Amino acid sequence: MTKHIPNTIEERLYVLRTRWERYVAKGQFNQFIEFAVAVNSLAEYFNRLHLSGLVRLCEGLEIAVLAKLGDQASHPMAQQDILALQRQLDTLLSSVEHSRAPSMEQRTTEPRRDTTTAEADWIKPRTIWLVYAPEKREIANAISSQLRFFGFDIHELSWGAEPVSEDAVLAVLFIPASENTRPEELARIEAIRAGSPSSQLIYLGAQLAIDPIVTLMRAGVDVTIPDEGQCANVLNCILDLVKVNEQEKYxxxxxxxxxxxxxxxxxxxxxxxxxxxxxxxxxxxxxxxxxxxxxxxxxxxxxxxxxxxxxxxxxxxxxxxxxxxxxxxxxxxxxxxxxxxxxxxxxxxxxxxxxxxxxxxxxxxxxxxxxxxxxxSRLDGLTGLLNHSAAKSRLNTMISQLPEQNMLTVAMIDIDHFKAVNDTYGHPVGDQVIRGLAWLLKGRLRSVDLIGRYGGEEFLIALPGISPEQATSVIDRIRGDFCTLPHSHSSGALYSSFSAGVAAFPMVETAAALTEAADGALLQAKRLGRNRVEQAAYS
Missing domain, CATH: 3.40.50.2300 (Response regulator)
Incomplete structure (x- = not known):
């Protein structure tokens, strides 16, 4: 009989508790090994779901457990050692319960996909505390508006204010008055860390030096983001906490x-x-x-x-x-x-x-x-989408495997006036605009659709089983959403738009001809004033 492997969080916690209780009752070394494996497995589970705060607590327990694993003669452990591990275990279990979101009604930035039981079982909180100095209100507002666009619940706080929300908190963003962290700011970070052990703590504007970063880490900060390009990196960091990875088994x-x-x-x-x-x-x-x-x-x-x-x-x-x-x-x-x-x-x-x-x-x-x-070798480093060569290869495969009498629509998308964004706001902000469109495409399209970064600010998408008219409607809705997406920078927020061209198989029969026809329709959209979607004209 195949042994059942725990998938849900409840099953994993049950295994963890049961193995610990068995060891406490009998004190056998092999039982302690089983408990150590359960702790390690739970840490890997939380890491896969980007629950970094809980990963940290699991790893703390794991280090303490591994310290007792080397000497078989030391088992059963002394009572004081058992009590010490019990306290760490209780802290972990309490934090897990505190971190569970209360309802299934929370929004997600990712597309609807089939998920494993383990992934679907965990609903992550989407509340974020934004702790900022009065001098940083402008940048705080820009970051807040961008995060709200993607469905996060933002609670803005001054450095001295006490948090009022009792909900589980996904992350806390700290924006200090200057890069030199004050003692009272460090004390505030330590207090929030103690009260929110499972949350991700992110500090913006850190000095690019080891000593101050280590000091922040000791206070409880998980991620430090330097001044240069900080706005462009915040959303990427936050979305990584909530996205679900579809990972094939090792x-x-x-x-x-x-x-x-x-x-x-x-x-x-x-x-x-x-x-x-x-x-x-x-x-x-x-x-x-x-x-x-x-x-x-x-x-x-x-x-x-x-x-x-x-x-x-x-x-x-x-x-x-x-x-x-x-x-x-x-x-x-x-x-x-x-x-x-x-x-x-x-x-x-x-x-x-x-x-x-x-x-x-x-x-x-x-x-x-x-x-x-x-x-x-296949993915674009900035967006995580398929790169140029991988996208072209995937499109060829999709066409070759398309059922008879089925349609496939291809679209070429280009961000409008992108050079002006780079020239005016700098390349980090330009990168953020590219990532913002990539996130929207991933969030609005299906898992069967091809999404690739074709080069620079240009994207290639392919929608199997979709007519040109349907594709135009879908892409136009994404275009409207993208126009309202704020891209935060040091002086506030900017807005961008894109143009798109659409072509379809079997009206055009090869991958190369499809992309060429879609590119021609894209050029027509630009000639007509940009910020629009045009279909290819077939002779």
Missing amino acids: RVLIVEDSRVAVALIQRTLAQHGMDTRAISDPGNLLEVLENYHPDLILMDMYMPRFNGVEATRVLRQMSAYSAVPIVYLSGESDVGMQVEALRLGGDQFIIKPFNPVLLAAIIKTKIERFRETQRS
Whole structure:
């Protein structure tokens, strides 16, 4: 029978409490390991949902737990140690309950998508406190209006005012009078941190030096944003807290001939939502790789027929697998052998018996870096949308896979007078305008639609199953919304607009011809005065 893996927050908290209670009752070392894995898994869950305040509390508990994990002879723990961990656990559980939003009626900036049970289960608060000095009212108003546009509930406070809202707070933005933080401002930050342990604390206007930033972090600040381009970075930081990542499960191929080791590894990684496949014979490695496409290979050093290093050397000669992370797992304690194994293609060496929390952390970090490297070749760094080449490739694929007698409409979008924005307000504000349009497109379009940054201030979108008339209506509504979106800067807020051209398949039959026709319609929209959507004319 497949063991049920907890998905909802209630299930995860139940597992955490149950494992702690079992350890307190019996004091067995393996029970403490299970509790440590549950704490680590909960931290990963909160991190995936961008609940950074709760991540911090989980990590504090995890550090305390890991400090007690090294020496099996020290278990069961002394009563004072149990009480100390119990206090940290109670603080975490209390903060989780406090942070849960009371209703499902909250708006979201992201499109409606299918989400996992775990993601849908957590409804994040959207209240933000904006604490600012009187001298910074203009910039505070600009940031406030922009955040309100995206559905956030803003409570504006002076540095000396007491918060009046009792709702769970997503974030607190601090705008000081100057870059030199005053002692009373640090005291205020510490007080708010103590009262809102799960909220994200963001400080605007920090000095670009280590000492003052460390001082702010010690007071409880999570993120510091320097003066240069601060307005352009605030909304990006806040939206990252509420967006839901559609992340494909991490896939790990285990090459290991010990059934006991495989069972322990699979159980540990399943706790962190990772998918695994295990083989005992490395001779089947290439066949399995072709079908499974893992993000990481966990390789035993010594197996029948040939060893893990030999298998790795074979893989590193194949372009398809030359960059896949390979982590060795072995009882080999000879440092020279370990160094040689890494030199010949491995990425990490873990000694058996392994710490399950450390194993999961290493695998997760390696996979994240591997996937980030893959994404960086496909995604635009500023907006997170598909870049020029990836968007063109995706459009070709969409056309080739389009059902017969189905339509696909393509639109080219260009921000009006964008050069004037850069010349007048600077490139950071120009970047903010580009990101603002990207966020609107992601928020208003479907998950099946293609959205790409085609270059500079130009975007490419493709809407399968949508007629040119329907697409024109949808894009025109987005155009109207974009015109009312305030883009904050140091002197207030500016507003922008865009023009768009629309063309459709099968009236135009290739991806290149579609983008060319849509671009022609875009040029026509500009000739007619900009801030409008035009359809392509077909001969």
